[in-house]
Amino acid sequence: MDAPRLRFAPSPTGYLHIGGARTALFNWLWARRTGGRFVLRIEDTDRERSTAEAVRAILDALRWLGLDWDEGPEVGGPHGPYFQTERLGIYRAYAEKLLRAGRAYACTCTREELDALRREAEARKVQFRYPGTCRDKPYDPSRPHVVRFRVPEAGATTFHDLVKGPITTPHDTLQDEVILRSDGVPLYNFGALVDDVAMEITLVARGDDHVNNTARQILMYQALGETPPAFAHLPMILGADKARLSKRHGATSVLAYRDMGYLPGAVVNYLARIGWSHGDQEIFSLEELVKLFDFADVGATAGVFNPEKMLWVNHEWMRQLSDEELARQAVPSFQATGLPARDDEKLRHLVRLARDRAQTFGEMARQFRYFYAPIELDPKARAKFLVPESRPALQAIRDGLAAMSAPDAERLERLFHEVAEARALGLGKVAQPVRVALTGGTASPGIYDVILLLGREESLRRLDAALALAQGVRP
């Protein structure tokens, strides 16, 4: 048996959507698992809405996720070109084949005529179906026309969907649909099908918003004398309100997640887990997914996109990275917020403190800005901790630190305990004002770590500044 050929065929009308990414992923996983081929094809026949920027964005997003294609834009292949607008002659040729076989016909009905028919059907509260006006008219190429596929009147088509099982469509629910527009550009159903034939695709896995297209496509395969591929229709991804996932549910662009500081592997991991599972396992490496993925294990139910869980998955991934790797990956997120972070010893140290506290690199950069920039003093924290009552302890810590030539965690701990005991204070009464002085807020990594990472000089500067603030009257 030949290795399967799969494809992902996005329309470049916008960025790569989370849902599209999962479709691409499942295709890719199966191709990689089976040693098949993964083809990328750009369906840009909607010329008004297709843009080169969108193509760019989709390619970037796929690459970022690590989903490489064996044939397609920028890599070429034996079945190119891989942009539909560059394949117009191919569709024409296939349409003519159907025309000659009498399985398709030219239709000269105008849009106005059809709209009138549609309005009439609506007024009579009946389902509009193209009445077949031009079915038996002689072909006159000189008049503007579309090409329609002739669907059989009777019978039904059944196919066995890899995830949904058998699906039957009675032919009387279908109509003679347009396959080629008057400008010669194919409509989706035909363009996709012709390319799937020409590119020898053997398994079509796509969103289940296409199930209703499948029977008519199978009819066209048959009319063309071709064997239809296998189909796998993947359930949609929904928003929290169970409506189809869209922008109002939050970020839906794959690249937006990159920019928020997610790990591509984590995004892939989470996406795979919507609609697919393997026992109780939640965290999967790409290699594991390739080894375990099977369309047979894809569920038939639509899944709600859960940003919190994706955050958790990302965090799990981050925590599996070494300090070195974590630091390296964190750099762009810090720099994106204008912080002068570099992949160096300081950042590796920071990342060690941050790994349990931030779920994305973006969050990390935000949460720990004060290691690279002046503190932003939280007014509430200031009002509570930078007050005259805190001064003695603050001063004692400051002086103790100043007297320490080479601070380390052990010495700092001793200092804090001495200061606390000398004044009969709980450790918190000492640590919190210091924390506010050094970080601007009341939550941070351990205070000794903060001092060590900030360095003695910078810590002293911030303590002095806090001391000055603390002597004022309570605001």
Added chain:
RNA sequence: GGCCCCUUCGUCUAGCGGUUAGGACGUCGGCCUCUCACGCCGAAAGCAUGGGUUCAAGUCCCGUAGGGGUCACCA
């Protein structure tokens, strides 16, 4: 509305005729503690509904309800 698909904790899911219905995220409580996290312990939370079939139904069948999809010279 016609047609198609779907229905296990709030969410993602395990289950493939006999289970105290399991796990994960989230939520809540506790422990740890210099704060915040992490970690650990614990809790609440589910088979949409009505009929069948069967000794036995979350698992099979039918209906109902609910949700989604689709009905273009969009994809």
